[in-house]
Structure formats: structure tokens, C-alpha cells
Amino acid sequence: MSPISIAAPPSATPGFDPASRFPPGFLEGFGVRDLPGGYLLATPGQPLDQVFIVRSGRVRVYLASEARELSLAILEPGDVFVTHTPTFVQTLEPVTLWVLGTREFAARLAREPSITPAIMRVLGRILSNAVALVEDLAFRDVPARLARFLVRQAEQRGVMEADGCLLPLRLGTEDIACLLGTTRQSVSSQMNQWQREGLLTRRSRHALLIHDLPALALRSLASSG
Amino acid sequence: MSPISIAAPPSATPGFDPASRFPPGFLEGFGVRDLPGGYLLATPGQPLDQVFIVRSGRVRVYLASEARELSLAILEPGDVFVTHTPTFVQTLEPVTLWVLGTREFAARLAREPSITPAIMRVLGRILSNAVALVEDLAFRDVPARLARFLVRQAEQRGVMEADGCLLPLRLGTEDIACLLGTTRQSVSSQMNQWQREGLLTRRSRHALLIHDLPALALRSLASSG
DNA sequence: GGTGTTTTGTCGGCTGGCCGACGGAAAGCC
DNA sequence: GGCTTTCCGTCGGCCAGCCGACAAAACACC
Incomplete structure (x- = not known):
């Protein structure tokens, strides 16, 4: 983790x-x-x-x-x-x-x-x-922290598939927020933002499909200071 | 430190x-x-x-x-x-x-x-x-972090005097800000705020006289979340 | 003690992100 | 399947604190 x-x-x-x-x-x-x-x-x-x-x-x-x-x-x-x-x-x-x-x-x-x-x-x-x-x-704002989190999870647990990297998550939104030092709401809205941009898809409550890992990695760089 | x-x-x-x-x-x-x-x-x-x-x-x-x-x-x-x-x-x-x-x-x-x-x-x-x-x-906002910093410094290096605790500081405002993860400006304004409230006096650039240590300790409790 | 340099004080504008609230969706449960 | 419960998405208001800018003060050096 x-x-x-x-x-x-x-x-x-x-x-x-x-x-x-x-x-x-x-x-x-x-x-x-x-x-x-x-x-x-x-x-x-x-x-x-x-x-x-x-x-x-x-x-x-x-x-x-x-x-x-x-x-x-x-x-x-x-x-x-x-x-x-x-x-x-x-x-x-x-x-x-x-x-x-x-x-x-x-x-x-x-x-x-x-x-x-x-x-x-x-x-x-x-x-x-x-x-x-x-x-x-x-040093990092919430989007960057979240992106970093997802990228690392993908590296550790991700399974490559045809349309991206399938990430089994045993954590809810709230749990992730707590790991990142932010709130449920911020995580949720950012995640859906990326979903609209086509970076990822929420497959089910405990599985995430990441289509564009490099783009996520890009967003994980420091940007809050 | x-x-x-x-x-x-x-x-x-x-x-x-x-x-x-x-x-x-x-x-x-x-x-x-x-x-x-x-x-x-x-x-x-x-x-x-x-x-x-x-x-x-x-x-x-x-x-x-x-x-x-x-x-x-x-x-x-x-x-x-x-x-x-x-x-x-x-x-x-x-x-x-x-x-x-x-x-x-x-x-x-x-x-x-x-x-x-x-x-x-x-x-x-x-x-x-x-x-x-x-x-x-x-968990702590800037005032709380600064108060904590000053209290700890006082415990470690402070010298009791008639009108308070004299604190020799080998750090400038910017250095303190950097230790607290905030900015020069925030430290400066907060410090002067307390000075106006009579909690402390800036004796010289590298010395601080703290009149009311307990009040400072009070302000060092968590308050940003 | 004059002069340049570094450090400090202060202000206003701007914004990331927290908070509360509420409706909708998913998942468990019989 | 219906019901309950937990979880998720979204919005608007609000505020701490960062940023840039500038003036004043403290200090250092000759």
C-alpha cells in the first residue's frame, strides 16, 4: 500500500x-x-x-x-x-x-x-x-496525490488487459481519501473528472480500469507548490 | 530543532x-x-x-x-x-x-x-x-504550528527572565516558515498579531521575548481539521 | 554615519479544497 | 423481488493561506 x-x-x-x-x-x-x-x-x-x-x-x-x-x-x-x-x-x-x-x-x-x-x-x-x-x-495537491496513488497501485496490483490496466481495489472512496489526507468529495469529483476525460473507467465498486496510465503519471507530478 | x-x-x-x-x-x-x-x-x-x-x-x-x-x-x-x-x-x-x-x-x-x-x-x-x-x-493550521514551534523552542533554549522567557533564535522568518511548511508572510503576520496581543515581543532580529507561554501553548492545539 | 543590501511588515486578490446537504446508485439481506 | 443500508456523485458557499508587490526597517560594511 x-x-x-x-x-x-x-x-x-x-x-x-x-x-x-x-x-x-x-x-x-x-x-x-x-x-x-x-x-x-x-x-x-x-x-x-x-x-x-x-x-x-x-x-x-x-x-x-x-x-x-x-x-x-x-x-x-x-x-x-x-x-x-x-x-x-x-x-x-x-x-x-x-x-x-x-x-x-x-x-x-x-x-x-x-x-x-x-x-x-x-x-x-x-x-x-x-x-x-x-x-x-x-508539495502535491489533491489531483497529483490521487494520480500518484493510482499509478503506484497499478504498478503493484494492476493486471494488463486489452483496453488498459485493471486495478482491483479493496478500498472505498472514503478510505482512499483518508490515505491521501483529503476528503471523500475531492477524491470522488476528481475521479469522475478523469472518467469523463477517458483516462479511466469505474468498472465496479471495487475495480478500476485505467486506460491511459502515462497520462495519469503526468498528472502525478508536483503542482501545488 | x-x-x-x-x-x-x-x-x-x-x-x-x-x-x-x-x-x-x-x-x-x-x-x-x-x-x-x-x-x-x-x-x-x-x-x-x-x-x-x-x-x-x-x-x-x-x-x-x-x-x-x-x-x-x-x-x-x-x-x-x-x-x-x-x-x-x-x-x-x-x-x-x-x-x-x-x-x-x-x-x-x-x-x-x-x-x-x-x-x-x-x-x-x-x-x-x-x-x-x-x-x-x-492536522494543524499555520498559527498552531507556529505556536508549537515557539513553545518547543522555549522549552529547549528559553531563558527565564523577569518579564518572560527569552528565546535566542538563530533563524530568520523565512527559515522558520520553511521549517513549518508555510510562507514568510504568514509567519510574519501571525507573529506580529501575537505581538499586538501582548503575548510576545520581538527583542531583536535574533531574540524573542515570550511573555505568556501558556497562552501560546493553548494556541498550539490542533485547529485546522 | 552614510549607503547598499538583506530582512521584515502589510495589503488585496485569488483559489484549492473543506464543509454541509441531498439525491441517486449499488450492494447486502430476507 | 422488495427493502434497508451503505456508498457515491455533485453542487454552492466559504475560508485559510499562497502569491505578488511594495515600503519600511534592520543590519553590515566601509
């Missing part, structure tokens, strides 16, 4: 084994935890430091003020995160996680230093994503 | 030894590098991965679009950073750094696992700061 995303790894092909992402034996020591959908597993208030990896299901990481929410990432199987940051973390559906306390994790690293470089890469990627998110908010 | 800041450690008291922040012997292996003012030591393009620590002088970390710049942090002696992120890093004045390549750094961690927890704490703090920055941009 991408343009606005703080999570660790690159894209996930559907139907793969999340454990295959990690060195053999890496997951030993992690606890397995099953959670129901809608479960809030971390808040800014009580930071029970934990490293977790999503095994199945989706998890949303977000910030909230009194009036609004901003999704930082929607984690999918294989994604890594640390509850060491002042964010809310909530399951979107029933979820299975691998979990380990940060202290134990650090001790583990100390015992098996060979995995340290891999971890540093993951952390570096998380930080890079956070920086990219700041860049998006500071 | 704070409300908008991605850098690692808490505040620095002036005239301290930056090396004292780290475990004895930690800095062995680091190279020492002297750079002139205005030197650009990293850009998003070529990520020569390095871990560096500021020994003296100030360093600015920022993002740039064609039309605008956003400062992520102004690093001071003792601050740690990684050029592993797609940002610009530039010296503001002549600077001395301790530098080590990320590969060597990781190897070092692998050899001396005892310092790993400390490093994870530093990375966690950097990430938390980045998240806080996103929060600022997404």
Missing part, C-alpha cells in the same frame, strides 16, 4: 507465503496472535513496544485528531511494523500476526547479529516512506 | 561535548570530516549511505520541489542522521562531522551487539519525529 505509506516492504503478490520473506528460522521466538476485525492494537497513549509482522489479513496504521483521520499505511501479509511510534494501529478484518516485544527483539539481534543488516534495511525503508509521505502532503 | 524535526536526539545544551552523548569508544572507526558552509552533502539522487553525527556547526535536512523547500530538521552538535533517505542535506556553516558508511556501521553493530538497543532507540525516535511532522502538516 503505497504513495502514502509508512510500512516496510515492497509489494506483495497475492497468495504467497509471508514467511518466505524472512531468513529461515527468523520467525522463531515470535508469538502468534489472532485478532478479530476492528481490534485496536496500539494507540499513541500506551506504547507497548512490539515488533509485528502480518501473517494474514489487513491492518491499518493511522493518525487521528478530533475531527479527522489520516491513514499512514494499510499493512498486508508480509508487512513489518513497530508500535514504537505515536500512531493508532487497528485490524481491518480478522488478522493473524507474528509478535515480539522490542526488548526481546533487540536481544535477539544481539545474539544473532547476522540479521542486523536486513533489519536496518527495513527500518530505512520505513523511514523513507515516511519522508515520501511528508513530501506528498507538503 | 523541533516541532518539525526528523532528527534524533533531544535538546542540546550549548557548550557541551557532543561525544559525551555516546558510549565510550562508540565513535572509534568513524571518520572525521570538515566541510565548508553551504556544502551539499547528500541529495535524493545519489544515496551514498552514511551514518553521521554532528560534532560542530549546523546542518539542514530538507525536501525540495521546483517551487518550494521544506526543512525537515536543523541538526546541531550531537545529532545523528542517516543519508539513507531521499532528502537534501546541506551545511549551514562550517561543520565537523563523524562519518561512517552504513555497511561498516552494520558490520560494527554485528561485532558489538551491545550497542544495538541504543541504536534502535535512536531510530525509533527519528521515526517518531517523522510521524509527528506528518501529524503537524495534516
Whole structure:
């Protein structure tokens, strides 16, 4: 999950084994935890430091003020995160996680230093994503953010077809708006604008057909400052 | 340097030894590098991965679009950073750094696992700061961001006096605007607004006297969404 | 202390995008 | 199929804050 995303790894092909992402034996020591959908597993208030990896299901990481929410990432199987940051973390559906306390994790690293470089890469990627998110908010207007979002989604999940790139979306308009730091209305109107221009077609509520990907990419360049 | 800041450690008291922040012997292996003012030591393009620590002088970390710049942090002696992120890093004045390549750094961690927890704490703090920055941009309007900035500065560097808290500022209006993701004009007018309300006095170009810190803190709460 | 340069204060116009409201469409549910 | 509920599209009003422009002040340098 991408343009606005703080999570660790690159894209996930559907139907793969999340454990295959990690060195053999890496997951030993992690606890397995099953959670129901809608479960809030971390808040800014009580930071029970934990490293977790999503095994199945989706998890949303977000910030909230009194009036609004901003999704930082929607984690999918294989994604890594640390509850060491002042964010809310909530399951979107029933979820299975691998979990380990940060202290134990650090001790583990100390015992098996060979995995340290891999971890540093993951952390570096998380930080890079956070920086990219700041860049998006500071420099790009809503159309550009939305275009970027769609292009990235297409790169990750798009399926080429005769008349364009079919993009299965598991998010509603409101969810997208929340990822982009804007409103339902702005996303909706922009999307329909592009539909009228022939850039894309709303195939169904959860599928989008992008006809002109390059044109979208063009609109994803900075234009708000 | 704070409300908008991605850098690692808490505040620095002036005239301290930056090396004292780290475990004895930690800095062995680091190279020492002297750079002139205005030197650009990293850009998003070529990520020569390095871990560096500021020994003296100030360093600015920022993002740039064609039309605008956003400062992520102004690093001071003792601050740690990684050029592993797609940002610009530039010296503001002549600077001395301790530098080590990320590969060597990781190897070092692998050899001396005892310092790993400390490093994870530093990375966690950097990430938390980045998240806080996103929060600022997404949820707070300009007055709130500015108020927060001033309050934090006061906490870190302010000197209590009879008629308030004297705040030595090494930044101009434009620099502050750049840290807050806004414009010179907005900062200026808001500051003078508060001056008229008696909250603060512009003592000189580089010094500010804050009379009513609590009132400022009140204005630093979210109000743009 | 005069003179050029940089920094700051202020104003008005303009606009992106938020907000509230409401009708229509799709999807779930029996 | 009918019903309910959730989701989506669109419009008009409104406002924060950016932009350009210019004057005044602070500072630096001789």
C-alpha cells in the first residue's frame, strides 16, 4: 500500500507465503496472535513496544485528531511494523500476526547479529516512506496525490488487459481519501473528472480500469507548490 | 530543532561535548570530516549511505520541489542522521562531522551487539519525529504550528527572565516558515498579531521575548481539521 | 554615519479544497 | 423481488493561506 505509506516492504503478490520473506528460522521466538476485525492494537497513549509482522489479513496504521483521520499505511501479509511510534494501529478484518516485544527483539539481534543488516534495511525503508509521505502532503495537491496513488497501485496490483490496466481495489472512496489526507468529495469529483476525460473507467465498486496510465503519471507530478 | 524535526536526539545544551552523548569508544572507526558552509552533502539522487553525527556547526535536512523547500530538521552538535533517505542535506556553516558508511556501521553493530538497543532507540525516535511532522502538516493550521514551534523552542533554549522567557533564535522568518511548511508572510503576520496581543515581543532580529507561554501553548492545539 | 543590501511588515486578490446537504446508485439481506 | 443500508456523485458557499508587490526597517560594511 503505497504513495502514502509508512510500512516496510515492497509489494506483495497475492497468495504467497509471508514467511518466505524472512531468513529461515527468523520467525522463531515470535508469538502468534489472532485478532478479530476492528481490534485496536496500539494507540499513541500506551506504547507497548512490539515488533509485528502480518501473517494474514489487513491492518491499518493511522493518525487521528478530533475531527479527522489520516491513514499512514494499510499493512498486508508480509508487512513489518513497530508500535514504537505515536500512531493508532487497528485490524481491518480478522488478522493473524507474528509478535515480539522490542526488548526481546533487540536481544535477539544481539545474539544473532547476522540479521542486523536486513533489519536496518527495513527500518530505512520505513523511514523513507515516511519522508515520501511528508513530501506528498507538503508539495502535491489533491489531483497529483490521487494520480500518484493510482499509478503506484497499478504498478503493484494492476493486471494488463486489452483496453488498459485493471486495478482491483479493496478500498472505498472514503478510505482512499483518508490515505491521501483529503476528503471523500475531492477524491470522488476528481475521479469522475478523469472518467469523463477517458483516462479511466469505474468498472465496479471495487475495480478500476485505467486506460491511459502515462497520462495519469503526468498528472502525478508536483503542482501545488 | 523541533516541532518539525526528523532528527534524533533531544535538546542540546550549548557548550557541551557532543561525544559525551555516546558510549565510550562508540565513535572509534568513524571518520572525521570538515566541510565548508553551504556544502551539499547528500541529495535524493545519489544515496551514498552514511551514518553521521554532528560534532560542530549546523546542518539542514530538507525536501525540495521546483517551487518550494521544506526543512525537515536543523541538526546541531550531537545529532545523528542517516543519508539513507531521499532528502537534501546541506551545511549551514562550517561543520565537523563523524562519518561512517552504513555497511561498516552494520558490520560494527554485528561485532558489538551491545550497542544495538541504543541504536534502535535512536531510530525509533527519528521515526517518531517523522510521524509527528506528518501529524503537524495534516492536522494543524499555520498559527498552531507556529505556536508549537515557539513553545518547543522555549522549552529547549528559553531563558527565564523577569518579564518572560527569552528565546535566542538563530533563524530568520523565512527559515522558520520553511521549517513549518508555510510562507514568510504568514509567519510574519501571525507573529506580529501575537505581538499586538501582548503575548510576545520581538527583542531583536535574533531574540524573542515570550511573555505568556501558556497562552501560546493553548494556541498550539490542533485547529485546522 | 552614510549607503547598499538583506530582512521584515502589510495589503488585496485569488483559489484549492473543506464543509454541509441531498439525491441517486449499488450492494447486502430476507 | 422488495427493502434497508451503505456508498457515491455533485453542487454552492466559504475560508485559510499562497502569491505578488511594495515600503519600511534592520543590519553590515566601509
